Amino acid sequence: MRALPALITALTALGAYYVYTPLPSTLSEPWKLMLLDATFRCAQDLSNLAHYFGLSHHLRVLNFVSNYFDQLDPVSSAHLKVTDTVFDGVQVRIFEPDAELDGSLKRAIIYIHGGGWALGSARARSYDTLCRRISEDVNAIVVSIEYRLVPNVHFPEQLNDVYAATKYILLPEVLAKYSIDPERIAVSGDSAGGNLAAAVCQQLTQDTSVTTKVKLQALIYPVLQILDFNTPSYQQNTDMPILSGFVMIKFWLDYLNGSHDFAHAMLVNNHTSLDISETVALRERLNWDSLLPPSFKKKYKPVFQSVGSPSVVHGVPALLDIRASPLIAHKEILQKLPKTYVLTCEHDVLRDDGTMYAKRLEEAGVDVTHDHYEDGFHGCMLFAAWPTYFSAGARTREGYINWLKENL
Structure with missing residues (x-):
C-alpha cells in the first residue's frame, strides 16, 4: 500500500510533464490550450504506435480516432x-x-x-x-x-x-x-x-x-x-501547440508523396539552398524581409544555406509546383x-x-x-x-x- 502514493505521484508528475508546455502569456487561455494539445498529441502518439507495429498507416488511424465520435449525418433544422x-x-x-x-x-x-x-x-x-x-x-x-x-x-x-x-x-x-x-x-x-x-x-x-x-x-x-521553413513565424512558433513546424513539414511531405527522411533537411532550408538553381528564383518571390512588417520580422534573420540537399527537390518535384504553393x-x-x-x-x-x-x-x-x-x-x-x-x-x-x- 505504501507504494500506491508513490505511484500516484509518479503518474501525476508524468501527466503534468506531458501536458505542460511553456506558452506566451499573450495566448488565448494557455492552460486550456495545453490540455487540448495534450489530447491531440496523445492521439498522434497512438496512431504512430499503430503505424510502427504495421497495423495501419498512422494518418488512417488518426483520422479514425478523430472521426469515430465526430461524424455527423446531415441533419436539417426548421430554417x-x-x-x-x-x-x-x-x-x-x-x-x-x-x-x-x-x-x-x-x-x-x-x-x-x-x-x-x-x-x-x-x-x-x-x-x-x-x-x-x-x-x-x-x-x-x-x-x-x-x-x-x-x-x-x-x-x-x-x-x-x-x-x-x-x-x-x-x-x-x-x-x-x-x-x-x-x-x-x-x-x-x-x-x-x-x-x-x-x-x-x-x-x-x-x-x-x-x-x-x-x-x-x-x-x-x-x-x-513549402520553400521556407524559417520565416519569422516558423522560428518564433516552431514548437507551438496544435501545429509545430516539424509536424507541418511532415504534412507537406505526406501531401506531396515524399519521404519523411527529407524532413530534417527541409527544417533548416536545405531544400532551397543557394546551389539549387531551381528554387533560387522562387525564393525571391517570398522575400519576407520586404513582405513582412517590422513587428513580425523582429530580430529574426533569413536562413539561406550555401550548400543544401538537391535530393529533396529531385525526390519531391511537386515542391516547385505553384499549385502547391500559391504564394509564389x-x-x-x-x-x-x-x-x-x-x-x-x-x-x-x-x-x-x-x-x-x-x-x-x-x-x-x-x-x-x-x-x-x-x-x-x-x-x-x-x-x-x-x-x-x-x-x-x-x-x-x-x-x-x-x-x-x-x-x-
Whole structure:
C-alpha cells in the first residue's frame, strides 16, 4: 500500500510533464490550450504506435480516432436544409437557408476544410457546426467539399477534387437549380483548405471554360508555401501547440508523396539552398524581409544555406509546383484574383504565409482585408463552442462571418 502514493505521484508528475508546455502569456487561455494539445498529441502518439507495429498507416488511424465520435449525418433544422450529394464525382455537404419569399437569388460560399490534406471532413462536427453558422448568419448557401485525403491520394488529387466540385457549382444550370446569384460567390477554406482555396481561385483565372467569376476568396490561417521553413513565424512558433513546424513539414511531405527522411533537411532550408538553381528564383518571390512588417520580422534573420540537399527537390518535384504553393504565383496571376480576406494568428507557424500573400496581392492591385489576432493560434476558429471554447476562436469566427456578410 505504501507504494500506491508513490505511484500516484509518479503518474501525476508524468501527466503534468506531458501536458505542460511553456506558452506566451499573450495566448488565448494557455492552460486550456495545453490540455487540448495534450489530447491531440496523445492521439498522434497512438496512431504512430499503430503505424510502427504495421497495423495501419498512422494518418488512417488518426483520422479514425478523430472521426469515430465526430461524424455527423446531415441533419436539417426548421430554417436550414442540410443534404449530402455528389458534384462531378466529389462528395459535398450543402447547407441551404430558407428560400426568400420574394424569390431572390442567394449568395453562396464554397468551403474547403483543413487538416493537412490528410485529416478533417465536411461531415465532422467542427466543420458541420461552422458551416451551419456561416449559412445562417450570412444567409447564404454553403457547399462544403469532402475531398479525398492522404494517404489514399496525394497531390494534386485533393486539388483536382476541389476544383472539379467548384467548376460544377459554377455551371449555369447548377446555379439555377440552387437559386445562387452568379455574381455573389465566394471560395473559402482554413489551413490546408486555405491552400486549396487559393490554388482553386488561381486556376479559375486561367480556365477560359469557366464563365462565372468568383467574387471573393477568404483564407483562414492558410498554408501557402513549402520553400521556407524559417520565416519569422516558423522560428518564433516552431514548437507551438496544435501545429509545430516539424509536424507541418511532415504534412507537406505526406501531401506531396515524399519521404519523411527529407524532413530534417527541409527544417533548416536545405531544400532551397543557394546551389539549387531551381528554387533560387522562387525564393525571391517570398522575400519576407520586404513582405513582412517590422513587428513580425523582429530580430529574426533569413536562413539561406550555401550548400543544401538537391535530393529533396529531385525526390519531391511537386515542391516547385505553384499549385502547391500559391504564394509564389506570378504577379500576372495574382492581378486577376478577386477581393480577398486573409486571417492570421500571432502564435501560428503559418502566420507569415498569409501575411506575405496579403502583401503580394496588395502589390498586384487586389483589394485585401488582413485580420490579425495577437492572441490567436492555429485552428482556433474551430474552437468556439463548449467544451473547447476559446475567446480567440469566437472572435475570429465573428470577424470572418461579418466580413462575408458585408462583402459578399
